[in-house]
Amino acid sequence: MKTKIKEIIESTETGQGKIFTYTVQFLIVVSLITFSISTLPNLSESTIRILLIIEIITVALFTLEYIARVVVADNKPGFIISFYGVIDLIAILPFYLSLGIDLRAVRIFRLLRLFRILKLIRYSKAINRFYKAFIIAKEELVLFTFASLILLYLSAVGIYYFENAAQPEQFKSVFHSLWWSVATLTTVGYGDIYPITAGGRIFTFCILMIGLGVVAVPTGLIASALSQARTEETKEN
Amino acid sequence: MKTKIKEIIESTETGQGKIFTYTVQFLIVVSLITFSISTLPNLSESTIRILLIIEIITVALFTLEYIARVVVADNKPGFIISFYGVIDLIAILPFYLSLGIDLRAVRIFRLLRLFRILKLIRYSKAINRFYKAFIIAKEELVLFTFASLILLYLSAVGIYYFENAAQPEQFKSVFHSLWWSVATLTTVGYGDIYPITAGGRIFTFCILMIGLGVVAVPTGLIASALSQARTEETKEN
Amino acid sequence: MKTKIKEIIESTETGQGKIFTYTVQFLIVVSLITFSISTLPNLSESTIRILLIIEIITVALFTLEYIARVVVADNKPGFIISFYGVIDLIAILPFYLSLGIDLRAVRIFRLLRLFRILKLIRYSKAINRFYKAFIIAKEELVLFTFASLILLYLSAVGIYYFENAAQPEQFKSVFHSLWWSVATLTTVGYGDIYPITAGGRIFTFCILMIGLGVVAVPTGLIASALSQARTEETKEN
Amino acid sequence: MKTKIKEIIESTETGQGKIFTYTVQFLIVVSLITFSISTLPNLSESTIRILLIIEIITVALFTLEYIARVVVADNKPGFIISFYGVIDLIAILPFYLSLGIDLRAVRIFRLLRLFRILKLIRYSKAINRFYKAFIIAKEELVLFTFASLILLYLSAVGIYYFENAAQPEQFKSVFHSLWWSVATLTTVGYGDIYPITAGGRIFTFCILMIGLGVVAVPTGLIASALSQARTEETKEN
Numbered sequence: 001m002k003t004k005i006k007e008i009i010e011s012t013e014t015g016q017g018k019i020f021t022y023t024v025q026f027l028i029v030v031s032l033i034t035f036s037i038s039t040l041p042n043l044s045e046s047t048i049r050i051l052l053i054i055e056i057i058t059v060a061l062f063t064l065e066y067i068a069r070v071v072v073a074d075n076k077p078g079f080i081i082s083f084y085g086v087i088d089l090i091a092i093l094p095f096y097l098s099l100g101i102d103l104r105a106v107r108i109f110r111l112l113r114l115f116r117i118l119k120l121i122r123y124s125k126a127i128n129r130f131y132k133a134f135i136i137a138k139e140e141l142v143l144f145t146f147a148s149l150i151l152l153y154l155s156a157v158g159i160y161y162f163e164n165a166a167q168p169e170q171f172k173s174v175f176h177s178l179w180w181s182v183a184t185l186t187t188v189g190y191g192d193i194y195p196i197t198a199g200g201r202i203f204t205f206c207i208l209m210i211g212l213g214v215v216a217v218p219t220g221l222i223a224s225a226l227s228q229a230r231t232e233e234t235k236e237n
Numbered sequence: 238m239k240t241k242i243k244e245i246i247e248s249t250e251t252g253q254g255k256i257f258t259y260t261v262q263f264l265i266v267v268s269l270i271t272f273s274i275s276t277l278p279n280l281s282e283s284t285i286r287i288l289l290i291i292e293i294i295t296v297a298l299f300t301l302e303y304i305a306r307v308v309v310a311d312n313k314p315g316f317i318i319s320f321y322g323v324i325d326l327i328a329i330l331p332f333y334l335s336l337g338i339d340l341r342a343v344r345i346f347r348l349l350r351l352f353r354i355l356k357l358i359r360y361s362k363a364i365n366r367f368y369k370a371f372i373i374a375k376e377e378l379v380l381f382t383f384a385s386l387i388l389l390y391l392s393a394v395g396i397y398y399f400e401n402a403a404q405p406e407q408f409k410s411v412f413h414s415l416w417w418s419v420a421t422l423t424t425v426g427y428g429d430i431y432p433i434t435a436g437g438r439i440f441t442f443c444i445l446m447i448g449l450g451v452v453a454v455p456t457g458l459i460a461s462a463l464s465q466a467r468t469e470e471t472k473e474n
Numbered sequence: 475m476k477t478k479i480k481e482i483i484e485s486t487e488t489g490q491g492k493i494f495t496y497t498v499q500f501l502i503v504v505s506l507i508t509f510s511i512s513t514l515p516n517l518s519e520s521t522i523r524i525l526l527i528i529e530i531i532t533v534a535l536f537t538l539e540y541i542a543r544v545v546v547a548d549n550k551p552g553f554i555i556s557f558y559g560v561i562d563l564i565a566i567l568p569f570y571l572s573l574g575i576d577l578r579a580v581r582i583f584r585l586l587r588l589f590r591i592l593k594l595i596r597y598s599k600a601i602n603r604f605y606k607a608f609i610i611a612k613e614e615l616v617l618f619t620f621a622s623l624i625l626l627y628l629s630a631v632g633i634y635y636f637e638n639a640a641q642p643e644q645f646k647s648v649f650h651s652l653w654w655s656v657a658t659l660t661t662v663g664y665g666d667i668y669p670i671t672a673g674g675r676i677f678t679f680c681i682l683m684i685g686l687g688v689v690a691v692p693t694g695l696i697a698s699a700l701s702q703a704r705t706e707e708t709k710e711n
Numbered sequence: 712m713k714t715k716i717k718e719i720i721e722s723t724e725t726g727q728g729k730i731f732t733y734t735v736q737f738l739i740v741v742s743l744i745t746f747s748i749s750t751l752p753n754l755s756e757s758t759i760r761i762l763l764i765i766e767i768i769t770v771a772l773f774t775l776e777y778i779a780r781v782v783v784a785d786n787k788p789g790f791i792i793s794f795y796g797v798i799d800l801i802a803i804l805p806f807y808l809s810l811g812i813d814l815r816a817v818r819i820f821r822l823l824r825l826f827r828i829l830k831l832i833r834y835s836k837a838i839n840r841f842y843k844a845f846i847i848a849k850e851e852l853v854l855f856t857f858a859s860l861i862l863l864y865l866s867a868v869g870i871y872y873f874e875n876a877a878q879p880e881q882f883k884s885v886f887h888s889l890w891w892s893v894a895t896l897t898t899v900g901y902g903d904i905y906p907i908t909a910g911g912r913i914f915t916f917c918i919l920m921i922g923l924g925v926v927a928v929p930t931g932l933i934a935s936a937l938s939q940a941r942t943e944e945t946k947e948n
Contacts, residue, residue: 032390036411039397130380140937143841145446153743160750174747175435182442183431184899186449188421191428191665191902194894198886205893209856212897213929218450220934223457223694226377227465228938269627273648276634367617382683412672419679420668423686425658428665428902455687460694460931463614464702506864510885513871604854619920649909656916657905660923662895665902692924697931700851701939 006072009065024065031058059095066092129233133225137218144218148185151214155207156181162200185211243309246302261302268295296332303329366470370462374455381455385422388451392444393418399437422448480546483539498539505532533569540566603707607699611692618692622659625688629681630655636674659685717783720776735776742769770806777803840944844936848929855929859896862925866918867892873911896922 011017034054037047066088073079080089134141156177163171170193171177180193184204195201248254271291274284303325310316317326371378393414400408407430408414417430421441432438485491508528511521540562547553554563608615630651637645644667645651654667658678669675722728745765748758777799784790791800845852867888874882881904882888891904895915906912 035394039401040410040412041405127380129377136941140840140941143838148446157746164750168752173751175751179438182438182445183426186445187424187661187898187900188426188445189424189428189663189894189899189901190426190431191900192431194901194903201890201893208893208897208899209859212927213933216449216453216927216930217933217937219453220457220694220697220931221937222450222454223461224934224938226454226458227461230373230377272631276638277647277649278642364617366614385683416675419675419682420663423682424661424898425663425682426661426665426900427663427668429668453686453690456690457694457931457934459687459691460698463691463695464698467610467614509868513875514884514886515879601854603851622920653912656912656919657900660919661898662900662919663898663902664900664905666905690923690927693927694931696924696928697935700928700932701935704847704851 002072005068009068009072027058027061030054031062034058055095059092062088062092129226129229132229132232133222136228137221137225140221141218144214144221148215148218151207151211152178152181152185155185155203155211158203158207159195159200162197162203163195166197166200184208185215187212239309242305246305246309264295264298267291268299271295292332296329299325299329366463366466369466369469370459373465374458374462377458378455381451381458385452385455388444388448389415389418389422392422392440392448395440395444396432396437399434399440400432403434403437421445422452424449476546479542483542483546501532501535504528505536508532529569533566536562536566603700603703606703606706607696610702611695611699614695615692618688618695622689622692625681625685626652626655626659629659629677629685632677632681633669633674636671636677637669640671640674658682659689661686713783716779720779720783738769738772741765742773745769766806770803773799773803840937840940843940843943844933847939848932848936851932852929855925855932859926862918862922863889863892863896866896866914866922869914869918870906870911873908873914874906877908877911895919896926898923 007014008016008020034051037043038051043051069085069088070076070079079085156174159180160171160174160177163177171180176193182188183190183193185207195204244251245253245257271288274280275288280288306322306325307313307316316322393411396417397408397411397414400414408417413430419425420427420430422444432441481488482490482494508525511517512525517525543559543562544550544553553559630648633654634645634648634651637651645654650667656662657664657667659681669678718725719727719731745762748754749762754762780796780799781787781790790796867885870891871882871885871888874888882891887904893899894901894904896918906915
């Protein structure tokens, strides 16, 4: 019988294995929606009660899943300290801990339930190719992340010197200017902070001409590395 | 004579076939412009009458086209239940349905006329290469769409915890924060909602550094897959 | 002597030829800056006089250049009706036309002077590779431009139905909604118009997930086509 | 003993060399954070004193490093006039200069301390590949930078003619319109300036359709050139 359960839990190719996998994924999504609803202000008492009931059911089912996984594992301690083993435990632990502790502290532990979302990754096969692409482009990604950070800092210092006198409230310090750098070089541009002096605007133009070719490059790198990883896979088969 | 009409309707290489194709495309564009104008507020009665006349003429011509297509089809039931057969029918049906029903309900059915735009695709040959590219990059597109959804959710939860206390009206719940996630990670940045706390801003920076490399990658994937599809086509010829 | 002038004007490899080329480019830039300054409000009379003098000098020099080009051309009528011949003429004509006509009408003709900027392209060699890349990716570019237009229209109609009731002033008609579509799908996001209803926001999310992979793809296509054009060039040499 | 110090300073592969390298990098980051904090308004006197002490310590250590580098260099004058030699000197010089001069002037010299950030590049190996990629795509990068500048100018003139009458304060001159061009074509879209007339909005749409395929292409070019540089490196090994 243990072999049967093992097959259902660990295989995603048999009919029963698929049903099990999709059920767990469905429960994770239910759990996340429940969590999201619980953040809404002015919830009625009946809604809070329903959310609590769903919470208890999902945690109970996750607990059963965790116990089943431990039981069927060939190497029990190995599973418990494995990446997925720890995530499975962290996903249910906060609920049990909150039963014993003061209600205030619970809110902080509830955040840990978010780790459940990582359980979704468990079932994704395609993640392997992404990992390969990451290895291929690793060096350039590190270099460009590093170059982006330097550029963000330099542009923050630059705009601080141009705009500080004209807008002392908006560009109060280099730290406030950094927020402008982030919003501008990623082209988000919320519009809460922007240069108004001629010098600041010319500086923004120059920094954008250089910056777009630095901050946006990693995206292109990942895309081309993924193509390469795919080509290599095709050749192997 | 049926062979003659069949040639005109189904071939886009003869002179008459081209005229037919362009006439239908012109009618679709006229139909869409008419629809757009009808949404303008405070239209004069004469304008409404002209729009109605154009509507009747275009629907009449689309009806004739549909009947002609059914008549010349080798496999009549096959055409009627085919993708383009259904679209052609849906494009004219709402007009006839609206004649029999109450005026209020008509507005909803009018939306269906938008399917006419899909008729434009019928005449595009290049769509095939795009389809191939989609097949090539399918797995990665699914993975990145999935990763984008998880990232959007996690960033919404994160910003909720950082900003909820400082801006309870803007970041009311995880659902309101999700709107921020969408506007930020796609770099649209309307500016209706943005972080103001130091923690929220540092979090935004971190999530953008990771997020841009996830949300924008699919675009690069499609572009490189299209290049690959083109190279393969060239080799075949 | 005609051969000498011909060499100076048409060759960019000799020392004198380079000086000539750079002088013309410098004059074009001067002419554009003069034009830009003349749009500033509240200019003093002395500034207007200086601008007029610079204008007369540059036009005189451009006229001399045009005459010289006609004189040295082997095929005179051929040069006059060529692309660059017409641009060279259009760049100076408005000035002479404005001498004979009423002052009001002049403002419209002044716009034509902008064509002078196209003279800068004359001296660029690298433009050829870009042209090749455009030929390589032409079909996909047409398809994606077409798909972008359809998507822009559909998203405008969609948001109109979601937001019209809630914001009748902002989303007045499909035409007003089109402005939102343009600002959103290009991720510019000025923030002058954005959805506020839950339905409109979910619709925006969906349309962005699809739209970014359509509107931004042409950029990737041009980049990869340019790489291909470069590789082909390297092979040929 | 000189050989020993030389090994520590110039090698990054031995244990002691790594410790030295990381210590210098740590000092640079400390120095930048100190500088950023000193821009905050309303600092208490004790904070200013602590910042000054950290400043003195870091400059002293940078001075020691500079002297050590000069001493161990095989070609002393060669090191002093080399790129890194000059940066190392510029990074410490402002502090010593500020001791002898009036306090007001110091603020300007402090900016030069920012060059210290360039010392971080000294220790990066991966920068070589980026340099190769830059050489590969150099011609296209120049062409697209040039095309972007022309497009920015033309779109500024265009929007000026469409919007000047409707928004004389926002689109005051071609220079003010240029700011709009920069914010729009880079898709930053702060929202401080945007078209409101139908003509201006249609113009914006057209310019964005062309412009995105010009301004954003360099990013794709760098990404694909980096892939090429990597492939060439792999072949060589």
